[in-house]
Amino acid sequence: MIKLNITNETSRLRAVVLGLANSNGPVPALEDAYDPKSAEHIKAGTYPKDEDMVKEMDAVFEVFKKYDVTVYRPDEIKDYNQIFSRDIAFVIEDKFIKANILEDRSKEIDALHHVIDQIDPSKIIEFPEEAHIEGGDVMPWGDYIFVGTYYGEDYPSFITARTNMKAVAHLQKLFPHKKVKSFNLRKSNTVAQDNALHLDCCFQPIGTGKAIIHKEGFLIEEEYEWLVNFFGKDNCFHITKEEMYNMNSNIFSISPEVIISERNFTRLNTWLRSQGFTVEEVPYAEIAKQEGLLRCTTMPLIRD
Known part of the structure; x- marks a missing residue:
């Protein structure tokens, strides 16, 4: 059996x-x-x-x-994009939550049956049909669950809006002891520089109390200010529009001290090292062309 445990974004990773x-x-x-950046390419x-x-x-x-992390991979489905495992499900505490994902992508979860079969069935949760949610919008952080969403009435007209307010409410119901804090994200179906596809495309906590933010x-503005105040101004690394477009906030923590990052993120990687992080640099620029990066391609199952 896989004993799920995820309470934050950065504790020592054991299985993914x-x-x-x-x-x-x-x-x-x-x-x-599905997104303006893919369309561009x-x-x-x-x-x-x-x-x-x-x-x-x-x-x-x-x-x-x-780093001695257990890695699970999906079964291969021919001619099917299975890169972004974060979208299809996510773990909070010991619960495995299946995302309500774009209809065209619904087969992706079936390719993880060998993982799901090892999870206690009572811990597997499916959201109601009308509550849309994807893992890139969900970040457990101690007492909080940060959720990216889109408040606008025109939500249905954005293929780039993936998590709605019904899902935010449902999450609060599932985890009544947590503070579920939602953030209204900028969406664009046509301009990748103006589109925060998920929360992890414009924000991510790192270490024990720092964050990358756009x-x-x-x-x-108040929601952005809330985050800056929560982490403290000096602990926030602000990324430019161009860096956001290149996915600088979409890196991935193996532990509070170790981060996997894209090798071209020169300014960010320099800052991370100056803050005492070990940075494992990898090439990921091709994957970035589909508007996703390291956090999007990983779904943590167990952290210490």
Whole structure:
């Protein structure tokens, strides 16, 4: 049995699901793109190739091996994108929560049956149909659960809005002892620089009390200010629009001291090292073309 345990974003990682890039199928048609960044690369003819993305994920796999982390991979589904394992489910405490994901992606969870079969069935939770949620929007942090969402009435018109207020309310019901804090994120179906697809595209806690943050990702200034005050101004590393676009906040913590980051994030990686972090640099620029990075491709199951 897998004894799930996730109460924050950074405690020492023991077991994780890492996505798979072996057989993503042909380049999608432009009208089938799920986000503006993928659309950009489809148009430009620079959409990532499977073999390049496999190499990138192998590099992350090697880092996990180095730190003695148990890694689970999905079963391969031919011609199907299985890279972003964070979207399809997430763990809070000892509960495995299945995300309500875009219909086209519903097969992804079935490819994890060998993991799910090892989890106590009473700990597996499915959200009601009308409560939309994806793991990239959900961050447990001690007494809090931070959730990215979109408050607007026009929610249904954004393919980039993945978590709604019904899901936020449902999460509060499931974890009454936690403070569920929601953040209204900036969405754009057409301009990747203006789109915070998930909360982890514009914010992520690191270490024991620091954070990476992109101010413009938040639609409500007070909510952004709340986070800055919560972590303390000096503990926040602010990223630019360009860095947000390149996914600088979407790194991944193996422990409070060790972070996996993209090797091109020069400014961020320099700052992290100046703060005493060990930075394991990997190439992940091809995967980034689909508007996701290290946090998106990993789903932690057990942290100390």
